[in-house]
Structures are given as structure tokens and as C-alpha cells.
Amino acid sequence: MVTSKVWVLKKHFEGFPKTSDFELKKIELPNLKDGELLLESVFLSVDPYMRPYSRKDMKEGDIMIGTQVARIVESKNPAFTVGTFVVAGSGWRTHFISDGKGLQLLPSSWPESLPKSLALGTVGMPGLTAYFGLLEVCKVKIGDTVLVNAAAGAVGSVVGQLAKIGGCKVVGSAGSDDKVAYLKKIGFDEAFNYKTVKSLDEALRKASPDGYDCFFDNVGGEFTSIAINQMKKYGRIAICGGISQYNDTVPQKGPYVQIPMLFKELLMEGFIVTRWNNRWEEGQKALLKWVVEGKLKYHEHVTEGFENMPMAFIGMLKGENLGKAIVKV
Ligand SMILES: NC(=O)C1=CN([C@@H]2O[C@H](COP(=O)(O)OP(=O)(O)OC[C@H]3O[C@@H](n4cnc5c(N)ncnc54)[C@H](OP(=O)(O)O)[C@@H]3O)[C@@H](O)[C@H]2O)C=CC1
Ligand SMILES: CCCCCCC/C=C/C=O
Numbered sequence: 001m002v003t004s005k006v007w008v009l010k011k012h013f014e015g016f017p018k019t020s021d022f023e024l025k026k027i028e029l030p031n032l033k034d035g036e037l038l039l040e041s042v043f044l045s046v047d048p049y050m051r052p053y054s055r056k057d058m059k060e061g062d063i064m065i066g067t068q069v070a071r072i073v074e075s076k077n078p079a080f081t082v083g084t085f086v087v088a089g090s091g092w093r094t095h096f097i098s099d100g101k102g103l104q105l106l107p108s109s110w111p112e113s114l115p116k117s118l119a120l121g122t123v124g125m126p127g128l129t130a131y132f133g134l135l136e137v138c139k140v141k142i143g144d145t146v147l148v149n150a151a152a153g154a155v156g157s158v159v160g161q162l163a164k165i166g167g168c169k170v171v172g173s174a175g176s177d178d179k180v181a182y183l184k185k186i187g188f189d190e191a192f193n194y195k196t197v198k199s200l201d202e203a204l205r206k207a208s209p210d211g212y213d214c215f216f217d218n219v220g221g222e223f224t225s226i227a228i229n230q231m232k233k234y235g236r237i238a239i240c241g242g243i244s245q246y247n248d249t250v251p252q253k254g255p256y257v258q259i260p261m262l263f264k265e266l267l268m269e270g271f272i273v274t275r276w277n278n279r280w281e282e283g284q285k286a287l288l289k290w291v292v293e294g295k296l297k298y299h300e301h302v303t304e305g306f307e308n309m310p311m312a313f314i315g316m317l318k319g320e321n322l323g324k325a326i327v328k329v
Helices: 050-057 116-120 125-138 154-165 177-185 200-207 221-230 258-263 273-293 306-318
Strands: 002-009 022-029 037-045 068-075 085-088 095-098 145-148 169-174 190-193 212-217 231-239 267-270 300-304 324-328
Touching: 002 095, 002 306, 022 095, 022 306, 037 085, 037 116, 037 306, 068 116, 085 116, 116 300, 116 324, 125 154, 125 212, 125 231, 125 273, 145 154, 154 169, 154 177, 154 212, 154 273, 169 177, 169 200, 177 190, 190 200, 200 221, 212 221, 221 231, 221 258, 300 306, 306 324
Parallel strands: 145 169, 145 212, 169 190, 212 231, 231 267, 300 324
Antiparallel strands: 002 022, 037 068, 037 095, 037 324, 068 085
8 A cells, every 4th residue: 555645725825825725645545456557756846837727727625736757666557667757747746546648758769867857847848838939929030039037937948048049139037146147158148137127128128129029928917018018010929927917816907908019010829838739749859859969958946855845836936946946756
């Protein structure tokens, strides 16, 4: 008999999540039936989407949603071998049973030297968000000037580097001087700390006096209201996230987008990465290749210990992470 530890949403978040909103429980797992596997989580992901999706898709008492890299420890399914690592969407659990459906094997070309946790970050869902958002929503082309916020995070850091690979000029904003230094190190042309600049408007203008062709928006709210006025005519805005609004108890009010959208003839499109589920393999292959070639750098903010999942999640929402926020069990 195996005991699994799980984190449950004890109370729906009101405003910023608190550790008391979560509860750690233990569940006894039954013996495996034919066709089933027992897996143990090795790395778990904490992501911003968990905040809005907890309200949308979960009820109090549910196990927290999420993905992990897990190792198969027992198998009664001939298609899966013990010792294999997979990406699963089994929520915040140390151990779980699966019938194999929905498990993704790591690409066969995954080098032994590369952390498997990258399958939750640069070579996983966040990296694919950057890839498809830039390619299919921003439709970037050589010579474009691309703006990205939350630029030192899991998605943003990949957006900037892919745009550079694609021959663009890249401007990023992030919430600390260390993050800004990191952005310059990984090749951003311009970067600034949005928390300390005197004027966001001026910082954006200084970074690109001619304005922006593409804006990959991870943040929303006031940042978007200001940045939209610095788009070039026919600019494209990809609405990837709105993290500045996820914890609001009262919805933020305008300024509204219609006037700049109209007179600059902008395109603005929201997207969810799962739209390209049928192209996951293509995206992962491209991202993995760039990582192996050293063209796509990664950084992980690793929290040790399953017990610390809520703290890691809250820390990520506060901006404590540089690169992808990961929990190592
Ligand atoms: N559309 C889609 O399919 C997907 C969308 N997303 C979205 O992309 C965005 C980035 O996600 P991800 O890369 O995983 O997370 P990150 O690794 O970027 O972590 C979140 C970061 O957001 C920044 N942040 C937090 N609060 C604010 C705020 N009030 N204003 C500005 N920045 C803030 C912090 O960085 P800082 O120190 O710079 O403030 C923090 O580090 C999120 O909005 C997320 O919801 C992610 C995956 C898929
Ligand atoms: C494999 C999990 C898919 C999660 C999709 C995340 C979409 C994110 C939206 C905003 O953050």
C-alpha cells in the first residue's frame, strides 16, 4: 500500500492566496489493476493559471490542479516501463495511479545532461506558449520590435529569446534589477524594472522611440493601458495573461482600448496554448533543439520539498521567481 500526499484547496482564494487556503492530506492508494501504473512526482509546476482556474474549475476540497514530471515506479501496463519519466496533469500529489491516458513521454532526443524539469518550463507548456503566441498570434517577422512584460519569467524569458532568434529587437520589463540584469545577459536589447522607473510611458518610449510592432502581454491592467499607446500602426498584441488582475477582488476599470485600437488599426487576440495541442511535438522539438544548441537559455527557481508547494505558488505570484518556478519533491 502506498500513501500519497496531496494538497487540497481548502478555501477558495479571496484576493492574494494564503497558505491557510491549502490543506495537506494523505491518501492511501489501492493496489494496481491490470492496465494501470503507479507514478511518483519528481518535479511539480506552480503556474499563474492555477489562480484563475481554481475559481473557474475547482470547488473547495478538490486537489489542486497542476502538472508534474513523474517517474513510473510500478507498471501493470505493457506500454509503460518502470523507470520511464513522463509529464502528467495529476495535480499536487506525490504519488498517483494512471491508466496511461494523457501521459506524455519526454521527447526521445532528451539529453541525459538536461534537467527533466525543463519539460514543465522552457521545453514544456510555458515554452510552447511563447512559441505559438509569437508565431501564430504576434506573427513576428524579421525587423519587428517586440515588447514583453513579466519578461524574466517562464513564458516571457522564452518569448524574448525566440524573438531574438527570429531577428527582432526585443524590449522586456521585469520587477527587479537582478531580473533586468538577467534579461540583458540572455540577449534582450533593452530591459527595465517597471517597479522603479519614474514613468512607464517614458521607459517604453526610451527603449523604443519608434514604438512597437508586437506586444506579448503577460500582465494586463495598467501596463497594457500605457503600452497600447506606443504600438505602431497595424501593431499586433497577443493577450497571453493578465497576472496583474488575477488577485483583484474588485475588477479594475479602464482606460479602455478602443481609441488606440481604432486609430492605430491594431490587432489584439487572446489565446490559450492548448489551441495548438495537435502541434505540441513540433514546438517541443524546436525548443529542445534551441536549448541543446545553447541558443535558448533557461533558469529555474527551484523550491525543495512537496510540503512547500503553497509557499512556492504564492512566491511565484509575488514575483520571487527568476525563470520557471518549480518544486522538487
Ligand atoms: N495563454 C496561455 O495559454 C498561457 C498564459 N500564461 C500567462 O503568462 C503569464 C506568465 O506566466 P509564467 O511565465 O508561467 O509566470 P512567470 O514565471 O512569469 O511568473 C509570474 C511573474 O509575474 C510577474 N507578476 C506578478 N504580479 C505582477 C503584477 N501585478 N504586475 C506585473 N507583473 C507581475 C512576476 O514577475 P515580476 O517580478 O516581473 O513582477 C512573476 O514572477 C501569466 O499571466 C500566465 O497566466 C502562462 C501559460 C499559458
Ligand atoms: C497542461 C496544462 C495546460 C494549462 C493551460 C494553461 C492556460 C493558461 C492560461 C493562463 O495562464
